[in-house]
Amino acid sequence: MEIVFLNRLSKRNEQGQELFAQVWIGQHDGVWSAGWSTQHSLDESTDDLWYEGSLWQELLHVYRHELALKMAEGYRPLIHGVFHEQEGAAGRGQTLQKLYCYSDLFPRDDVYEQLTMWRRQKAAAERKAPYFIATNRLLRLISVYLPHTEEELLELPGMGQVKISQYGPELLAITTQNDRTTPFPLNWVTETLDEEVFLSWLYKQKETQYKQELNKFSLTKTIIEGISDGLTLEHIGLKAGLHRREMIEAVEHLDRDGIDMEKLIRQELVNVSEEEQMAIWSAYEELGDTLLKPVMLRVYGEEQAAETGLDQVYERLRLIRIRFRHQVASDRHAG
Known part of the structure; x- marks a missing residue:
């Protein structure tokens, strides 16, 4: 086997001993492989084969996931660039990541529950999906850093002027009721957060990704x-x-x-009559393809849809919608 990539990694265990390992990618007769070798001594190691197959892209997906797990455990590479991708953000991007990291490591679950309850009520009142009001990550940031003014809200990623004008007073009504122990501006986060703790958190995010x-x-x-x-x-x-x-x-x-x-x-619609398919197509032309229920009611009606089976009806609508959207895009491009 020809080794096309090799890197050495190390970490310290709880006793302070330095542990070593190697990660590698190899190729032989069109077959790619990747794996991990844990070194116990100069001439003894334990090998773990992560992947063996013909697809380079599949190898990369497996390799990156397995390596992120190891690096989340504390292993650090001798040479950077082990993920075979553009490495993480610096400057402003890393500052934002550290804000997220700190909020994950030091949660305020009591405040977070208050904020999620507010979001549920607001989403129901405005008939929106909750994540359109605020994402879980944004609520986590607000619950941990507890901004007391609109200017402080603006320091949090995900909070723009529009969102503040919509929800700022209500959010501040919650945050100002809770005591906070850390100040604004938030530049103290970068100085406070231990670099190794941050890196381990970052690699756990990579592992999930x-x-x-x-x-x-x-x-x-x-x-x-x-x-x-x-x-x-x-x-x-x-x-x-x-x-x-x-x-x-x-x-x-x-x-x-x-x-x-x-x-x-084509295979899934083989038993759907041409007449039924054309009726669905015509309904899309007249009603648009954003909402399925109006199309379902136009073509089938509630009673017939229930007899046919709602799941089956919506499945047909969604499959034909794929075709319809292709035709619309083709016509637009031709025009």
């Missing part, structure tokens, strides 16, 4: 292979461990990513 990317890659691969093999949505879902509704969502996401889903759509 890489895990999501690996799952997405694996699902994409399973769906593409299933379509190539002529499998139905049901069978692909069984291989991927997803329910039909989750599979439809995955198909929509992959279509937006530019992957051709027409073969699968």
